[in-house]
Amino acid sequence: SAVEYGLDAPFSVEYHDSIPSTNARARDLAAEGASDIVVLADEQTGGRGRLDRDWHSPSGGVWLSVLFRPDVPMAHAPVFTLASAVAVTRAAREAGVEASIKWPNDVLVRRGEEERKLVGILTEMEGEADRVSWVVVGIGVNANVDPADLPDEANPTSLSAERGEPVDRRLFTQRLLEEFDSLRQDTEQVVEAWREYATTLGQQVRVETPGGPIEGEAVDIQFPGALVIETESGTEVVSAGDCEHLRPV
Ligand code: BTX
Known part of the structure; x- marks a missing residue:
């Protein structure tokens, strides 16, 4: 139970030893009208990434989904993806792991040129254009x-591998949720906090968008999460939802 996990979190927590997907469970809870609930699992048997990709979630991870109902228009929802990236980066750094953020939703550990994937974030939502009904932020650490035990092609890493010893999951999760709770209530601070941990700014990047690839220097991030790119033909603003791949060139 959540009590055994011992969390003193700013949300009510539903804990599962094993569940197909915490995001799927949180969506079901949303349909029942719930809010401000964290679904947390030690293991997922059907974890999902973006575009229906698999997210490997063996026992020992922190697989969680936060369900809440912010009073914002749909277009602002990407800020919660950035907020969760900031929250998890801060919690990782407190645990001694120098994580940083790659726009829009990757939290990774850099070793020279090499980037190792530490975290996956999947935000889902429902509602009307002028107001979301619910948001589920899924965070897989x-x-x-x-x-x-994780897929090789993603160049994965873990907190325990980076530290050389296990992390206290209770403390880590508590810090993550406290940070997220504070950021979700004050979204104005998210963009500035994000800049502090971003590896993306100042880099030459190429982004695939529905309108075709955009290449240039990533110069800034704008509320609620768009990337500003200086290209040869002028300034382009790419929204987080539009973008599938960002890579350095
Ligand atoms: P993504 O689409 O950016 O990344 C998915 C890709 O990452 C996979 O195709 C695979 O190559 C790689 N991958 C899979 N598992 C891992 C892993 N554990 N570590 C590193 N790389 C991996 C990112 O999707 C969003 C993932 C969200 C996961 C959370 S966990 C709690 C919640 N429940 C749920 O089902 N999903 C979210």
Whole structure:
């Protein structure tokens, strides 16, 4: 139970030893009218990434979904993806792991040129254009997981692998949720906090958008999460939802 996990979180917590997907469970809770609930699991048997990709979620991770009902228009929802990236980065740094953020939703650990994936974030929502009904932010942290048990092609890492010893998941999760709770209530501070941890700004990047690739220097981020790129033909603003791939060039 959540009590065994021992969390003193600013949300009510529903804990599962094993569940198909915390996001799927949180969506079901949303349909029942619930809010301000965190679904947390030690293991997921059907974890999902973006575009229906698999998210490997062996026992030992921190797999969680936050369900809440912010009073914002749909177009502002990407700010919660950025907020969760900031929250998890801060919690990781407090645990001694120098995580940073790659726009829009990757939290990784850099070793020279190499980038290792530590976290996956999947935000889902429903509502009307002028007001969301609910938001589910799914955060998957490779906490006490052996990277050898994760798909190789993503160049995965984990908190325990980076630290050389297991992390206290209770403390880590509590810090993550406290940070997220504070950021979701004051979204104006999210963009500035995000800039502090971003590896993306100042880099030459190429982004695939529905309108075709955009290439240039990533110069800034704008509320609620768009990336500003200086290209040869002028300034382009790419919204987080539009973009599938960002890569350095
Ligand atoms: P994504 O689409 O950016 O990344 C998915 C890709 O990442 C996969 O195709 C695979 O290559 C790689 N991958 C899979 N598992 C891992 C892992 N554990 N560590 C590193 N790389 C991996 C990112 O999707 C969004 C993931 C959200 C996961 C959370 S966990 C709690 C919640 N419940 C749920 O079902 N999803 C979210």
